[in-house]
Amino acid sequence: MTIGRRTRDTLAVLAIAVVSAALFVSPAFERGRGLSLDILTWLRFEAFGNRQAPEQSPTVVVAIDEESYATPPFNGSPFLTWTGEIGRVLGAVLDGGAKVVGFDIVFPTSIEQSEIPLGDSTLGDKTRGFDRDFLRALAAGAATGKVVLGEVFAEQPVIPAPGQRIAVRQQQNLRPLNTYTDSDDVVRRHPLTVAVDGHPVPSMALELAARARGTPLTTDPDGAVRSDDISTAGRIANTVTLNFDGGADDIPTYSFADLRACAVKGDKDYFRREFAGKVVLIGTVGIEDRRLTSKRFATRAEGARRPRCVLGERKTTAAFARSTIAGVYIHATAINNLVRHDAAIELGWRATGALALAFALAAATLARLARPATAAAALLALALLYAGLATVLFNEAFVLPLGEPLGAAALALAATIGYRFMVSDKDRRLLQKGFAYYLAPHLIDRMLASHKLPQLGGETRDITVFFSDIEGFSEIAERMTPSALMALTNEYLSATTDVIESHGGYVDKYIGDSVVAVFGAPLDDPFHATNAARAALACKARLTELNRTSAAFQGIKVAQRIGINSGEALVGNFGSQRRFNYSVMSDAVNVASRLEGANKFYGTTIIASDSTVARAADEFTWRELDTVRVKGREQSLKIFELLCLAEELAPDQQRVLADYAEGLALWRAGKCEASAARFARAATMDRPSALFAERARAAQHDAPSAAWAAVRSLQEK
Known part of the structure; x- marks a missing residue:
């Protein structure tokens, strides 16, 4: 039996649609499944703003923030010593009419437990009773069911100190702070209960929501924890799907420092006005305990968000917004969703699969019947309508x-377009044109995986540029035959390229004996500066080995110079419509080139800019060399010599670096004579010290002016 072409194509369209839908509903797509919620949270915020005014939020946050750490009496004080003041604020909040207060922080120890010797006793004995006010505030709130302490259950549980547990009547007012993380490390759901010793315990969010609504929690015979007045349905069992608002004002937030000052002032009206009828969470808001959530595309700059009581308004910048939020806001959002009954409602896998199949069928049919461009445009229009x-x-x-x-x-x-090209339309092939372009291997792999041809254009990315060349290459070339010179150059370039690529770099081009490489493109590398520094040290070590073992070097001791600079650059495909290369363009490239050349002025091997040093890890030893202004650039910059890994620094090098740093400080202060004397200490063994000693002695007769800048202009390559 022969199947006609139309029947064959129809069956192919059906098969492609079914396979496509099955793939995106299968567990293989699990890591990308939550992206829908992330995008919808962003789209809704951009289109409609927040659903309710911040002051209508059932939950508020008392933030132990950076301002609190910097405000007296907390500045310079260990966090364990704050308990008395936390108790003071807790009492004021409860007196102000808060429904319930939950702690999103855990004090696993007390200063009273310290066994550090102090005089004839221990620190713990000397501070006995230090936490008394805090424990009394906890006990008073727990007696009326208005205080709940948090604990974290993991391989190493984090639980409050014994005195605190006793004060809140043990498990009666202790609840887990554990969160639920999707497979892509994004928080989109929150657990309703946490299994502790095989028994379900209500999460902090569920407990506080139930107490706020005055609805007791009950445990079914099957062990499930329920509340008659709180909807807890979620797509994943035992979780609630979080419905984040966007921006930074959805959860009213108060600085702990301001509330402490307000409590000391005795302004009870402020606490009644702000906290009456609210669920209050006390937690840290800063650089620690920050999580990616489904709100990650809809965040805004954080700052003081509610009227202050005593302290002045904080100055915040509207230009900086993190994609993460403090963990306390996850619990606050879960509580609000449970109290308001507005948790996100997701479709089950059957309904999702039916939608996926319908869209796949529509797309495959369009691709089979229309031109590829027309089908793509129609599908894009359908996608926009559906997203709306x-x-x-x-x-x-x-x-x-x-x-x-x-x-x-x-x-x-x-897939259907590919089927047409490979089967239905044999005279056309998608990949016939793909390899007509000269591309980097990474980009060819990306093109083949996406079934798309590369296009001219680029993007701005934060990268590190690596320049290196052979010192005195012209002199070496004069001493060797062309074939020997080619062998030496190829050996050197091959070794350098291997080192760069082994550290995640991409070799952009060779210019004679020079190598231009990029770290952080085309593949993302958050540690591009660190990897570039490691590659530079490895290149230096590899060249030392080649000088000792390579027959191609013919006994010639080859030296190299390396310049490293980090910053934003335009990376992408540059060239003509028919042929182009993947490359990098920006001022950062020019600076790296100039830094490579600057090595010959300072007698160094590796020079990096301050932007690279700031991005690199602390595992390296850097020596600040100078402040320079390179050719083609008006702004000056600090340059650093990369010496070695931090653990490899020898004692004699430490002394040289110390003398150099002192000499440089004296030089910048205009004290030329003292600077020259300091640099002279290491001048015999350190080329930069000798250079600066000579420079300082020459400047002794020129009295520095008040505008002394000590910036050196490097106008040569």
């Missing part, structure tokens, strides 16, 4: 999946 509908529905807390149907549609479109 999903955004409107999400404003009512209903989640239409984006990733599965749109991903399946895109895959079906691409």
Whole structure:
């Protein structure tokens, strides 16, 4: 039996649609499934703003923030010594009418437990009773069910100190702070209970929400914890899907420092005005305990968000917004969702699969019947309409999946177009043109994986540029035959390239004996500066080995110079419409080139800019060389010599670095004579010290002016 072409193509379209939908509904797509919620949170915030005014939030946060650490009496005080003042604020908040207060911080120890010797006793004995006020405040709140302490259950549980547990009546007012993280390390859901010794314990969020609504929690015979007045349905068992608002003002936040000052002032009206009827969470808000959530695309700059009581308003910048939020806001959002009954409602896998199949069928049919460009445009229009509908529905807390149907549609479109090219339209091939371009291997792999041809254009990325060349190459060339010179050059370039690529770098081009490399592109590398520094040291070590063992070097001691600079650059495909290269363009490239050349002025091997040093890890030993102004650039910059790994620094090198640093400070202060004397200590063994000693002695007769800048202009390559 022969199958006709139309029947064959119809069956192929059906098969592509089914496979595409099945792939995006399968566990293989689990890491990308939560992206729908992330995008919808961002789209809703941009389209509608927040659903409710911040002052209507059932939950507020008392933030132990950076301001608190910098405000007397807390500045310079260990966190364990804050308990008395925390107790003071806790009492004021409860007196102000808060429904319940939860602690998103854990004090696992007390200063009263310290066994550090102090005089004829221990620190703990000397401070006995230090936590009394804190424990009394806890006990008073726990007696009326208005205080709940947090604990974290893991391989190493983190629980409050014994005195605190006793004060809150043990497990009666202790609840887990554990969170639920999706497979892509993003928090989109929150556990309702946490298994402790095989028994479910209500999470902090569920407990506080139940107490706020005055609804007791009950345990079913099967062990499930329930509340008759709180909806807890979620797509994943025993979790609630978080419905984050966007921005930074959705959860009213108060600085602990301001509340402490307000409590000392005795302004009870302020506490009643701000905290009456609220669920209060006390937690840290700063650089620690920050998490990626489904709000990650809809964050804004954080700062003081509620009227202050005593302290002046904080100056905040509206330009800086982190993609993460403090963990306390995860619990606050979960409580609000449970209290308001507005947790996100997700479709089950069957409904999601049906949507994915419908979109895949539509895309595959379009690709089979229309031109590829037309089919893609029609699918894009359909996707935009669907995304708009999903955004409107999400404003009512209903989640239409984006990733599965749109991903399946895109895959079906691409697969059907590929089928047409490979089977239906044999005279056309997608890949016939792909390898007509000269591309880096990384980009060719990316092109083949995406079934797309490369295009001219680029993007701005934070990268590190690596320049190196052979010192005195012209003199070496004069001493060797062309074939021997080629052998030496190829050996050197091969070794340097291997080192660079082994550290994650991409060799952009060779210019004679010079190597231009990029770290941080085309593949993302958050540690590009660190890897570039490691590569520079490895290149130096590899060249030392080649000088000792390579026959191609013919006994010639080859030296190299390396310049490293980090910053934003335009990376991408540059060239003509027919042929182009993946490369990098920016001022950062020019600076790296100039730093490589600066080595000959200072007698060094590796020079890096201050931007690279700031981005690199602390595992290296850097010597600040000078402040220079390179050719083609008006702004001056500090340059550093990369010496070695920190653990490899020898004692004699430490002394040289110390003398050099003191001499440099004296030089910049205009004290030329003292500077020259300091540099002279190591001048015989250290070329930069000798250079600066000579420079300082020459400047002794020129009295420095008040505008002394000590900036050296490097106008040569």
